[in-house]
Amino acid sequence: MSLAFDILLAFGVVFTAAAALGTHDRVASIAGFVVTGLLVALSLVRLGAPDVALAEAAIGAGLTGALLLRSAWRLKPAESRVSPAIDRIIVALIAVCLSGALAWAVYTAPGAALYPALVSERLAESGVTNPVTAVLLNFRAWDTLLEIAVLFVALILVRIVAPAHPQPVVLGELMLPFARIVVPMCAFLAGHLLWQGASVPGGAFQAGAILAGGLLVLMLGGFAVLTPRLLSWGMMVALLGLAVFAVAALSTEALTGTLLLYPDGAAKIWILMIEAVLTLSIAAMLCLLFCGMPRRPLNDV
Amino acid sequence: MTTVLQVVGLTLTTFGVSFLLIAALGVWRLPDVLSRLHALTKADSAGLALIALGAACLKGRPDSLLVLGLCVVLVALSGVTIGHLIARAHLSEGDLE
Amino acid sequence: MTIHDVPPIDRQQTPSATTEPHQEVLAVARSSGRLRGAITTGTVLVVLWAGFHWNDPTSWTVGVPMALIGGALVLFLPASAPLQLSPLGMLRFAKFAIIGILRGAVDVSWHSLSPRTLQPGFIPWRTHLPKGGPRRLFAVAITLLPGTLTARIEDDMLTIHALDLSDATRDALAALEAHIAKLYRLDHKEMVL
Amino acid sequence: MILNFLAFCTLVATLAALPRLIIGPTAADRIIAAQLAGTGTVATLIVLGTADKTPALFDAALVFATLAAVSGLAFVALQRTRL
Amino acid sequence: MTSELIYICAGSGLVGLAFYRLATCRDMLLRVLSLNVLAVGIAILFLASARNAGMTDAVPQAFILTGIVVLVAVTAALLALAEQIDSQRDE
Structure with a gap:
């Protein structure tokens, strides 16, 4: 029975992705993509990766959808110049070959499981019991630091390009009870995931994405307007994550002589502190990426 | 006692799943957007509530009850709000028969 | 038929500074209302956290800041009047709502199985419930009850989409309104005023 | 076994x-279909969590429920920005 | 092992679909969408191959997790650039 479940789920993933990519209706593509994200998250749960599934649900199905919807009406559809049939057939053939080769290569690749033994061997000294969090913030913390830097670079790019501000419609009276429950719920879940990320699935990335979802509800409901002051606060919080992470890296260098090697026995406190700041900073960054940070009017400068 | 809970839980879950199936069927078969919204706001929320209740019975632990209750509240609330917002947007197109 | 280009229906009711002599007082009252809302939310979050992490006292290092942030986010939302609910009314309303939701689900399932019997339409409804919480609860409850869906709220006029336009629907709406009035301890005299 | 079958039915x-998401015909229909799918994934996770005896899936279901609400709201709120 | 094979097929199917769409479509939004689908497909492939005897390797999980977060930032940047290109084409 669970095999039938897997087959149906895999079929659903490919079907919704094809639906999303195969139509020129904006809402249909984006709704299809959001549903694809949900189903992919479900299949990641089946593949035993609930940490990734949580992130995919929060980001792939939630925030990317909102981001695409923001831009959907601003990007004009391309002139409907259909490429000739022969081209499409050739491309389709290449795509099928690519898929087949990829599936074959991945399936027959030797399953040299090198990492799991290493990770479980040293999990005890990482300060946390969730192996994914241990990899992210202890064993490979340097990578994570650079990834936060990448996020920040994307934020700066968006700040320079300065797309227009999204303008949600006025949504009326029933938005208030919705926001009153969903927004605190997002904050609660962010804290919950952050705390339990040390032992079971969860962590700073998922928590940040969910907190960003709460902020998005405030924006879309028209309750919070991005004033220049709020914007500069947001930028500051966004930078704070990178700054605290970098300072932590340098101070571990000073304390233990190795970059991001936490002092003995205190690893959990260090990880939790960095993660807490990262949560806030990721939430601020994702929210600002959505809002697009418009340039100020000239007379305002 | 546990077998009673098991049976009750399975029955509730079955009912909930059938409500979800019927809601999907309703989205297929009901004639216009506003009628389809009824399937979203009622059958779906009630179906999820029954499934959550059944899961709580099968699990038999009080702390999972809290998580499941929150799930139900959130889904019902979002169903109601989004249903209302779609109906509202649809109505202001001026097709009040 | 698309739902683009919807004209805004709701006018934000903000007291203008020139016509309101007690602007200062009002502003303070409103801000204190928001503060009360934030404190209430924070308390609820703390209780929830206690329910999730009761076996781990160290978890409060994250729980307390989380409750503060959750409360602070609620400061963005406009305040509403303090609740004066009657506990007995709450129980009664909960029973009424649960039965109503189940009946609603059965009803819409029945209609999905035989859509030919359907005669949908709109019912205008003037409510006596006061503005704010009670009226919003009324709108939400309508949507969860059998065969009805709130499509528009304009002051005290609600436009309700119903799957069945008979008198039974109107009776159900009147019963629901009475239930909510009891829940908020409003007697009929107050409601007409 | 019964629970596995129920999980399959939920899927x-x-x-x-x-x-409905593909044929539409209106944008509202597509949003309704997406919202129903969101509820369905929450339900699937709950049933799977009961079948697999892993309560971590319930937390995942809670995250899905919250985010389904946010993306549904985004669909409705960002409709008019076409101009 | 068979269930991994199913997901490997789904992941490579997504990659193929995204490749086809990227090559044949000129619409900016659909291209960004295809990139996202491509990334998701690769994520599924990665995790399906990282599964071994009922356990999933933590290192690829961590990579994919950060990859998803970076992907949303890249999507935002691409969309901002696409909007800019569109508005300049108008002038």
């Missing part, structure tokens, strides 16, 4: 509304 319910 069927999740996928069953999706043709």
Whole structure:
């Protein structure tokens, strides 16, 4: 029975992705993509990766959808110049070959499981019991630091390009009870995931994405307007994550002589502190990426 | 006692799943957007509530009850709000028969 | 038929500074209302956290800041009047709502199985419930009850989409309104005023 | 075993509304289909969590429920920004 | 092992679909969408191959997790650039 479940789920993933990519209706593509994200998250749960599934649900199905919807009406559809049939057939053939080769290569690749033994061997000294969090913030913390830097670079790019501000419609009276429950719920879940990320699935990335979802509800409901002051606060919080992470890296260098090697026995406190700041900073960054940070009017400068 | 809970839980879950199936069927078969919204706001929320209740019975632990209750509240609330917002947007197109 | 280009229906009711002599007082009252809302939310979050992490006292290092942030986010939302609910009314309303939701689900399932019997339409409804919480609860409850869906709220006029336009629907709406009035301890005299 | 079958049925319910997402005809229909699929995934996770005896899936279901609300809201709120 | 094979097929199917769409479509939004689908497909492939005897390797999980977060930032940047290109084409 669970095999039938897997087959149906895999079929659903490919079907919704094809639906999303195969139509020129904006809402249909984006709704299809959001549903694809949900189903992919479900299949990641089946593949035993609930940490990734949580992130995919929060980001792939939630925030990317909102981001695409923001831009959907601003990007004009391309002139409907259909490429000739022969081209499409050739491309389709290449795509099928690519898929087949990829599936074959991945399936027959030797399953040299090198990492799991290493990770479980040293999990005890990482300060946390969730192996994914241990990899992210202890064993490979340097990578994570650079990834936060990448996020920040994307934020700066968006700040320079300065797309227009999204303008949600006025949504009326029933938005208030919705926001009153969903927004605190997002904050609660962010804290919950952050705390339990040390032992079971969860962590700073998922928590940040969910907190960003709460902020998005405030924006879309028209309750919070991005004033220049709020914007500069947001930028500051966004930078704070990178700054605290970098300072932590340098101070571990000073304390233990190795970059991001936490002092003995205190690893959990260090990880939790960095993660807490990262949560806030990721939430601020994702929210600002959505809002697009418009340039100020000239007379305002 | 546990077998009673098991049976009750399975029955509730079955009912909930059938409500979800019927809601999907309703989205297929009901004639216009506003009628389809009824399937979203009622059958779906009630179906999820029954499934959550059944899961709580099968699990038999009080702390999972809290998580499941929150799930139900959130889904019902979002169903109601989004249903209302779609109906509202649809109505202001001026097709009040 | 698309739902683009919807004209805004709701006018934000903000007291203008020139016509309101007690602007200062009002502003303070409103801000204190928001503060009360934030404190209430924070308390609820703390209780929830206690329910999730009761076996781990160290978890409060994250729980307390989380409750503060959750409360602070609620400061963005406009305040509403303090609740004066009657506990007995709450129980009664909960029973009424649960039965109503189940009946609603059965009803819409029945209609999905035989859509030919359907005669949908709109019912205008003037409510006596006061503005704010009670009226919003009324709108939400309508949507969860059998065969009805709130499509528009304009002051005290609600436009309700119903799957069945008979008198039974109107009776159900009147019963629901009475239930909510009891829940908020409003007697009929107050409601007409 | 029964629970596995029920999980399968829930997945069927999740996928069953999706043709509406493709054929529409209005944007509202597509949003309704997406919202139904969101509820369906929450339900699937709950049933799977009961079948697999892993309560971590309930937390995942809670995250899905919250985010389904946010993306549904985004669909409705960002409709008019076409101009 | 068979269930991994199913997901490997789904992941490579997604990659193929995204490749086809990227090559044949000129619409900016659909291209960004295809990139996202491509990334998701690769994520599924990665995790399906990282599964071994009922356990999933933590290192690829961590990579994919950060990859998803970076992907949303890249999507935002691409969309901002696409909007800019569109508005300049108008002038």
